[in-house]
Amino acid sequence: MSASPVWHPFWQHGLGEPIPMVARAQGAALFLEDGRRVIDGISSWWVTTHGHNHPRIMAAIREQTEKLDQVIFAGWTHEPAEQVARGLISMLPEELTRVFFSDSGSTCVEVALKMALGFWAHRGEPRHRILVLEHSYHGDTIGTMSVGERGVYNAAYGKLLFDVETIPFPTGVGTNTLAALEAACANHADGSHEGGPPAALIVEPLVLGAGGMLFYPPAVLTAMAEICRRHGVLLIADEVMTGFGRTGTMLACEQAGVVPDILCLAKGLTGGSMPLAVTVAQEPIFAAHWSTDRARTFYHSSSYTANPIACAAAVANLAIWREEPVQARIATLATRQQALMARLAPLPGVRAPRTCGTIAAFDVEATDGGYLSNLAPRLMNYFRDAGVLLRPLGNTVYVLPPYCIDETDLARIGDVIEEALATIKS
Ligand SMILES: *Cc1c(COP(=O)(O)O)cnc(C)c1O
Numbered sequence: 001m002s003a004s005p006v007w008h009p010f011w012q013h014g015l016g017e018p019i020p021m022v023a024r025a026q027g028a029a030l031f032l033e034d035g036r037r038v039i040d041g042i043s044s045w046w047v048t049t050h051g052h053n054h055p056r057i058m059a060a061i062r063e064q065t066e067k068l069d070q071v072i073f074a075g076w077t078h079e080p081a082e083q084v085a086r087g088l089i090s091m092l093p094e095e096l097t098r099v100f101f102s103d104s105g106s107t108c109v110e111v112a113l114k115m116a117l118g119f120w121a122h123r124g125e126p127r128h129r130i131l132v133l134e135h136s137y138h139g140d141t142i143g144t145m146s147v148g149e150r151g152v153y154n155a156a157y158g159k160l161l162f163d164v165e166t167i168p169f170p171t172g173v174g175t176n177t178l179a180a181l182e183a184a185c186a187n188h189a190d191g192s193h194e195g196g197p198p199a200a201l202i203v204e205p206l207v208l209g210a211g212g213m214l215f216y217p218p219a220v221l222t223a224m225a226e227i228c229r230r231h232g233v234l235l236i237a238d239e240v241m242t243g244f245g246r247t248g249t250m251l252a253c254e255q256a257g258v259v260p261d262i263l264c265l266a267k268g269l270t271g272g273s274m275p276l277a278v279t280v281a282q283e284p285i286f287a288a289h290w291s292t293d294r295a296r297t298f299y300h301s302s303s304y305t306a307n308p309i310a311c312a313a314a315v316a317n318l319a320i321w322r323e324e325p326v327q328a329r330i331a332t333l334a335t336r337q338q339a340l341m342a343r344l345a346p347l348p349g350v351r352a353p354r355t356c357g358t359i360a361a362f363d364v365e366a367t368d369g370g371y372l373s374n375l376a377p378r379l380m381n382y383f384r385d386a387g388v389l390l391r392p393l394g395n396t397v398y399v400l401p402p403y404c405i406d407e408t409d410l411a412r413i414g415d416v417i418e419e420a421l422a423t424i425k426s
Helices: 055-065 079-091 105-122 142-146 155-160 175-186 218-231 283-289 308-323 326-344 375-385 407-423
Strands: 022-026 029-032 037-040 096-102 129-133 165-167 198-203 234-238 262-265 277-282 350-356 359-364 396-399
Touching (some): 037 407, 055 308, 079 096, 079 308, 096 105, 096 283, 105 142, 105 198, 105 234, 105 277, 129 175, 198 218, 277 283, 326 350, 326 359, 326 407, 375 407
Parallel strands (some): 129 165, 129 198, 198 234, 234 262
Antiparallel strands (some): 022 029, 029 037, 096 277, 262 277, 359 396
């Protein structure tokens, strides 16, 4: 038993691995209490976009702390929230018009699901079926686990999760996925599906992150959106991880020319500095809740909805996107990531090397593949001891660094991966 009373997330304390104490961070590096420098190869779990402690974001936070710490957001507002909403609306496709705040990826997805169900309920044609993509991850609350892949991480709660219909993950050009989606949307027409028509399809656009950094082509997303549109099924895009440039473009949906009915953004919204999330809806979703009838209110809130300090961080982040060469940095990192994968691809044991924008991933040939693969903790420990923060998903190793990472640090990550593969055998 450890001396600290802290219970860590996604962490098996029983394995007795050390838990490093992080004292500060700068750019792509973490500095430990004992002075060691650790390269943050996973953007502190996919949140840090430009780099740790971006001076403009930190200054905006400091400035906001002098003015307003927190205020109720039900029926009250403040300038930082208004600026985030206006800033987002001007960056996003014009069909997306309404911004609802929450605090995390899980909550903004919960909100999206409730908006979709509310939309149908308030139109007087209630729908309850939710379609999901195989291997998806949308969060760790009961609702978001329900729309995600079932596995060891939610088996204990399985009986409480609500039923959804799973569309197979696209292989090749995605014919399997599109046929299944078409069938799921159409099979109610003759009354053969007792659940009636689906309310919504929820997808992670282009990259299924926690499912193992699985990529699928933009054309499949385009075709999925088209099927949804034709059948009047709402499309929810969970861009919690893919948003803010990870896949090369501000939104992954852009690459498919898709505008979702409901968009979820979180991790990169504050540049990774503060917890904040938004669910952005097209006008008909908002309009379905708009009424003089209080029963049609969108009943969702959390205490810290649109916290002003978090919003100030997001305002600074959006200004960075408008005023700094963020797109050029992303393009440079994307090129370097391709070079990294080209270097690692020929090594023994490396399977399915792949990149998507700033994300690079490969699978390690393992006899016990899967999320509980023994390889993952051994690799993670090796990386940690070598001064690199990487956290393999089962036998999938991925590098997802802040956009400011330089060539030296990225090359060092490559060196450490190479050493680890040579040292650790499955
Ligand atoms: C991380 C993630 C979430 C959950 O976000 P939290 O802030 O951890 O609750 C939801 N969807 C996707 C695609 C994610 O990657």
